[in-house]
Amino acid sequence: MKKFIYIALASSVAAFANAEIPAWHPPTKGEVRSPCPGINVLANHDILPRSGKNLERQVVVDALSKWYNIDVAISTGLFEMAVNFSGHAGASSFDMVDIWIHHNATVNAIEGDASFSTVWKQTRSFWQGKTIDVQEFGNAAQARYLTSNATNPTFYFPDVQNIGAAMAFMTSVLGDPVAGTVPTRFVDDWIVNERLPARLGWSTNEKLTDLATLGDLGAKNSGKFFHAGGHF
Numbered sequence: 418m419k420k421f422i423y424i425a426l427a428s429s430v431a432a433f434a435n436a437e438i439p440a441w442h443p444p445t446k447g448e449v450r451s452p453c454p455g456i457n458v459l460a461n462h463d464i465l466p467r468s469g470k471n472l473e474r475q476v477v478v479d480a481l482s483k484w485y486n487i488d489v490a491i492s493t494g495l496f497e498m499a500v501n502f503s504g505h506a507g508a509s510s511f512d513m514v515d516i517w518i519h520h521n522a523t524v525n526a527i528e529g530d531a532s533f534s535t536v537w538k539q540t541r542s543f544w545q546g547k548t549i550d551v552q553e554f555g556n557a558a559q560a561r562y563l564t565s566n567a568t569n570p571t572f573y574f575p576d577v578q579n580i581g582a583a584m585a586f587m588t589s590v591l592g593d594p595v596a597g598t599v600p601t602r603f604v605d606d607w608i609v610n611e612r613l614p615a616r617l618g619w620s621t622n623e624k625l626t627d628l629a630t631l632g633d634l635g636a637k638n639s640g641k642f643f644h645a646g647g648h649f
């Protein structure tokens with residue numbers, strides 16, 4: 418009997434948590450998306466505007482705080498980065514298309530030559546288990562960097578830490594920000610479908626993602642996740 422009550426309680430809690438998440442659908446005609454899965458996912462749930470346009474500072478900060486439990490200082494910094502790199506410093510909003518600006522020797526931006534989701538087959542081949550740990554994230558990031566460097570004649574990626582930072586961000590928000598592990602199914606759903614993996618068991622992390630948690634994740638990875646020297 419007791420067991421039954423626990424199961425009933427657990428399923429009603431899960432259903433409640435999922436019911437709160439606004440409906441998901443991929444972008445339709447006229448809706449734009451960015452090179453960033455983190456904000457695309459939120460737009461697909463209408464947490465950020467589905468249109469992908471006019472993302473206001475407070476809306477972005479609130480969304481990243483409520484759904485990803487990200488520290489306000491980080492989300493404010495990301496917002497600033499988006500408006501600065503897209504050439505609209507001081508603006509109160511940005512469109513997702515604004516941040517599709519390729520980083521090269523003359524343009525300082527963040528969309529770069531080493532995105533791991535654009536070589537998903539290769540990236541995914543490093544993750545064979547039910548969970549992904551920081552070493553496995555680091556191995557995939559390193560492979561992406563090295564392959565790109567070897568095969569892309571115009572490869573430009575001076576700040577290797579960006580890959581590690583993105584991976585650490587994903588780990589901290591989707592998984593265990595202290596252990597540095599994430600259920601593989603969460604990453605698949607989030608990256609491939611650009612969807613919050615709530616129906617697969619994910620819910621917003623109780624632990625805040627801030628510079629301390631991200632830094633600790635980096636320290637766990639013996640130089641592959643974050644790499645201080647600039648090159649592997």
Ligand code: HEM
Nearest residue numbers: 452453455495496499527528529532533534583586587590
């Ligand atoms: C206003 C907020 C944000 C902005 C402006 C932003 C911007 C970007 C940009 C421009 C990229 C492309 C980098 C590249 O091509 O090398 C990127 C990648 C990425 N972002 Fe964000 N981001 C934001 C929030 C987030 C959040 C909240 C998360 C995680 C929860 C996240 C996770 C990632 C990941 C994992 C990638 C790497 C994708 C890949 O390499 O394929 N971002 N972001």
